[in-house]
Amino acid sequence: MRPEEEANMATSSSSPQSNSTAYYRHILSSRPHPLQKTDHLVVITPFQRGQEVCSQGQPADHWYFVVSGAARQCVIRPDGRRQVVDLLLCGDFFGFTAGEEYDFSVEAIAKETVLAAYPRRRVEMAADSDPDLARQIRRIAFDAIFRLQSQLLILGRITAPEKVGSFILEMAMRLSRGPADSVMLPITRYDIAEYLAVSAETVSRSLTELKQRGLIKMSGTRMVNIIDRDALEECEREPMSPSTALNCRRDRDVLRAPASPPAPPYG
Amino acid sequence: MRPEEEANMATSSSSPQSNSTAYYRHILSSRPHPLQKTDHLVVITPFQRGQEVCSQGQPADHWYFVVSGAARQCVIRPDGRRQVVDLLLCGDFFGFTAGEEYDFSVEAIAKETVLAAYPRRRVEMAADSDPDLARQIRRIAFDAIFRLQSQLLILGRITAPEKVGSFILEMAMRLSRGPADSVMLPITRYDIAEYLAVSAETVSRSLTELKQRGLIKMSGTRMVNIIDRDALEECEREPMSPSTALNCRRDRDVLRAPASPPAPPYG
DNA sequence: CGCCGCGTTGATGGCAGTCAATTTCAGTGG
DNA sequence: CCACTGAAATTGACTGCCATCAACGCGGCG
Numbered sequence: 001m002r003p004e005e006e007a008n009m010a011t012s013s014s015s016p017q018s019n020s021t022a023y024y025r026h027i028l029s030s031r032p033h034p035l036q037k038t039d040h041l042v043v044i045t046p047f048q049r050g051q052e053v054c055s056q057g058q059p060a061d062h063w064y065f066v067v068s069g070a071a072r073q074c075v076i077r078p079d080g081r082r083q084v085v086d087l088l089l090c091g092d093f094f095g096f097t098a099g100e101e102y103d104f105s106v107e108a109i110a111k112e113t114v115l116a117a118y119p120r121r122r123v124e125m126a127a128d129s130d131p132d133l134a135r136q137i138r139r140i141a142f143d144a145i146f147r148l149q150s151q152l153l154i155l156g157r158i159t160a161p162e163k164v165g166s167f168i169l170e171m172a173m174r175l176s177r178g179p180a181d182s183v184m185l186p187i188t189r190y191d192i193a194e195y196l197a198v199s200a201e202t203v204s205r206s207l208t209e210l211k212q213r214g215l216i217k218m219s220g221t222r223m224v225n226i227i228d229r230d231a232l233e234e235c236e237r238e239p240m241s242p243s244t245a246l247n248c249r250r251d252r253d254v255l256r257a258p259a260s261p262p263a264p265p266y267g
Numbered sequence: 268m269r270p271e272e273e274a275n276m277a278t279s280s281s282s283p284q285s286n287s288t289a290y291y292r293h294i295l296s297s298r299p300h301p302l303q304k305t306d307h308l309v310v311i312t313p314f315q316r317g318q319e320v321c322s323q324g325q326p327a328d329h330w331y332f333v334v335s336g337a338a339r340q341c342v343i344r345p346d347g348r349r350q351v352v353d354l355l356l357c358g359d360f361f362g363f364t365a366g367e368e369y370d371f372s373v374e375a376i377a378k379e380t381v382l383a384a385y386p387r388r389r390v391e392m393a394a395d396s397d398p399d400l401a402r403q404i405r406r407i408a409f410d411a412i413f414r415l416q417s418q419l420l421i422l423g424r425i426t427a428p429e430k431v432g433s434f435i436l437e438m439a440m441r442l443s444r445g446p447a448d449s450v451m452l453p454i455t456r457y458d459i460a461e462y463l464a465v466s467a468e469t470v471s472r473s474l475t476e477l478k479q480r481g482l483i484k485m486s487g488t489r490m491v492n493i494i495d496r497d498a499l500e501e502c503e504r505e506p507m508s509p510s511t512a513l514n515c516r517r518d519r520d521v522l523r524a525p526a527s528p529p530a531p532p533y534g
Numbered sequence: 535c536g537c538c539g540c541g542t543t544g545a546t547g548g549c550a551g552t553c554a555a556t557t558t559c560a561g562t563g564g
Numbered sequence: 565c566c567a568c569t570g571a572a573a574t575t576g577a578c579t580g581c582c583a584t585c586a587a588c589g590c591g592g593c594g
Contacts, residue, residue, distance in 0.1 A: 075420065078501060083423040085416040098409040104416065124405075128398035135391065138401075141408040142365040148415035149352040149371065153342065155422045156350040156464040158583085160550065189573060197423040199551055204574055221559080221573065234345060425551085427582070456541060466583055471542055488541065 020046060024114050028067055033091065034136035035065065035118060038126055043117045047071070047108035053115060055105040060097040062117040064106070066090050069113025070186045072195070073104045084195045086148060089174050089186065093140040095120075110186050155197055163196045164206035165232045168216065168224055182225045189221075287313065291381050295334055300358065301403035302332065302385060305393055310384045314338070314375035320382060322372040327364040329384040331373070333357050336380025337453045339462070340371045351462045353415060356441050356453065360407040362387075377453050422464055430463045431473035432499045435483065435491055449492045456488075 024044040029036070044067065047053060053064065053071060066088050073086035073094060085104055088094050097103050108115075127134040154166045172183040185192070193200040210216045215232050217225040226232060291311040296303070311334065314320060320331065320338060333355050340353035340361060352371055355361050364370050375382075394401040421433045439450040452459070460467040477483045482499050484492040493499060 073416070081425075083420055085419045085423075096409045096412055098406050098413060103413055124402065127401065131395035131401070134394065134398070134401040134405075138391075138404060138408060139365050141405060141412065142363045144412055145363055145408065145415065146365060146370055148412065148419065149340070151419060152352045152415065152422065153350055155419065156352075158348075158549095188571090200572090201552080201574080202550060205550090208574075425581095455539090457539095467540090468542080468584080469582060472582090475542075 024067060024116075027114075028065075028116055031067075033065065034140050035063075035093075035123065035133075037130065037133050037136075038118060038123050039116075041119055041122050041126075043119075045115055045117065047113045047115060049108055049111050049113070051108050051113075053106040053108060054095065054102050056102055058102050060095065060100060060102045061120055063093060063095045063120055063123065064088075065116040065118065066092045066094075067114040067116055069108060069110035071106055071108045071110075071113055071115070072191070073106050074194070075104055082194050083197065084191075086144070087151070087195050091177070092147070093144065096141055096144060109188075109191050151195075160196075160198050160202045161206040161209050163198060164192070164203055165210060165215065167192060167196060168210075168226065169229070169232055172224075172226060179229075180226075181229075182223065185222045185224060291334060291383075294381075295332075295383055298334075300332060301407050302330075302360075302390065302400075304397065304400050304403075305385055305390050306383075308386055308389050308393075310386075312382055312384065314380045314382060316375055316378050316380070318375050318380075320373040320375060321362065321369050323370060324368050327362065327367060327369045328387055330360060330362045330387055330390065331355075332383040332385065333359045333361075334381040334383055336375060336377035338373055338375045338377075338380055338382070339458070340373050341461070342371055349461050350464065351458075353411070354418070354454075354462050358444075359414070360411065363408055363411060376455075376458050418462075427463075427465050427469045428473040428476050430465060431459070431470055432477060432482065434459060434463060435477075435493065436496070436499055439491075439493060446496075447493075448496075449490065452489045452491060 021044050024046070025039075025042070028042065028044060029039055042065075047069070054060075054062070056075070068090055070090070071088040071094070072084045073088065074082050074084045076082050086094060088106070094106065095102065123133075123137070127137055150170060154163055154170065157163050157166060168183065168185075171185060172180045175183055175186070187195075189203050190200045193203045196203065198206075207216075207218070210232070211218060213231075215226075215228045217227055219225065288311050291313070292306075292309075295309065295311065296306055309332075310329075314336070321327075321329070323342070335357055337357070338355040338361070339351045340355065341349050341351045343349050353361060355373070361373065362369065390400075390404070394404055417437060421430055421437065424430050424433060435450065435452075438452060439447045442450055442453070454462075456470050457467045460470045463470065465473075474483075474485070477499070478485060480498075482493075482495045484494055486492065
């Protein structure tokens with residue numbers, strides 16, 4: 001049985017179940033992930049949409065793994081706006097802090113979100129005597145770095161359709177562990193809007209525009225089919241004319257490469 | 268010839284000092300930082316503004332430490348725009364990837380930028396037999412995560428003056444290792460603009476506005492004095508009225524907390 | 535001096551936030 | 565099966581902010 005089907009079963013058999021933890025533990029153990037060596041230390045907990053997992057300022061005693069569902073790391077601004085600083089999907093780890101407290105709060109956003117909590121100190125002690133485990137921890141931290149930089153790339157785009165298009169491609173990549181042509185969005189338009197730092201109306205309008213331009217098709221409100229991936233990737237404004245590009249300050253640093261390139265430190 | 272000497276030759280060709288590497292090495296050793304144990308493996312190289320440190324797709328053979336100056340991790344879009352996915356200042360580490368190649372390019376942006384390059388494999392081997400070193404590596408990775416999430420918070424703000432205000436506060440924090448009331452911006456307006464994903468003109472206008480509102484003062488174009496830190500922090504739009512806040516969808520999830528709280532995973 | 539990089543200011547148009555109305559959909563209970 | 569309800573999603577109208585284009589001032593440097 002593939003992990004997706006198992007997760008599916010967990011979904012269908014949701015609701016008050018007596019021995020769910022043992023069942024989730026089985027799911028966790030049957031799916032390969034970097035911290036598998038320490039699964040005997042783990043506490044598995046289901047969360048409902050909107051439920052808080054951990055909050056800013058609390059002791060950062062646990063690292064978390066998303067077994068199923070989705071969550072977000074975020075802050076609420078004084079004006080009531082919520083800002084998302086990490087979108088956690090199935091297979092992601094989170095909860096890493098350099099200090100002793102969580103820097104941000106985390107909430108579940110999908111209906112059936114199951115998280116595995118690894119006690120940080122005990123895992124770190126285990127890593128002290130297991131170099132391979134230590135390398136795995138580094139790896140998942142580096143994965144988190146890449147995830148955040150990808151989000152920065154999306155947020156840095158100019159127009160809203162670009163952001164939404166990039167978001168769809170990112171979801172297709174992350175949810176299927178590789179490029180796929182269709183993807184089931186795990187979150188609402190409002191959640192997408194907060195992730196992209198635009199308004200929910202703009203997300204809706206952008207999706208409509210992408211549909212009309214023939215880049216995507218939708219089945220229902222959550223299922224997205226990617227029709228023209230190239231156009232979606234290069235869904236950017238017109239490349240500037242060569243003459244303009246020459247005068248563009250942005251390229252100058254790169255163009256005038258130093259006469260004597262530095263010795264690449266491939267020592 | 269040892270790598271250090273090679274780097275030294277490259278150094279002397281770009282700047283007219285003969286034994287600069289030994290000097291930079293002295294600086295590095297005299298300043299506490301997490302990877303000090305492996306400083307004997309390091310290659311120190313000075314870079315000029317605009318010089319490329321490493322580029323996307325190259326083998327990720329080194330981790331880097333900013334000894335002095337500043338650098339940026341970025342991509343160039345087809346339209347010529349540059350997007351910054353990490354601003355590296357004095358004391359920051361970078362170059363972490365989960366895969367075997369760099370995900371992004373890095374360029375120096377300050378005049379005198381000196382970087383220390385740690386050979387990844389050798390440091391990782393050292394970490395295999397030194398748990399404390401492994402913990403230090405984790406720590407600097409977690410620092411990078413926090414840095415990126417802070418940048419996401421800034422990019423997610425709405426108006427340009429908010430972004431610029433947050434940027435000034437972040438610089439004051441990072442460059443002085445704690446809150447300070449004045450800060451020397453290490454980069455140009457154009458670089459700030461790319462970091463904040465706004466236009467350079469907007470950065471300039473935002474600074475003018477912050478000056479006129481009495482939140483900051485400037486000496487020359489780089490020196491910023493923070494006059495009203497609180498106003499700068501809360502430089503956001505008006506908090507919504509209580510009635511509006513009640514109807515605001517964004518708060519509902521948090522307000523209607525679940526009847527049965529989850530078992531806190533403090534097992 | 536002339537050039538160039540940097541910074542600032544002005545004028546204008548387009549995109550997106552906001553408010554509002556409407557439709558669709560899922561869940562619930564009769 | 566259907567009516568009802570509230571959330572989710574869409575669409576429209578309007579306003580405001582910012583990107584863009586343009587011009588100009590400033591300082592370093594060959």
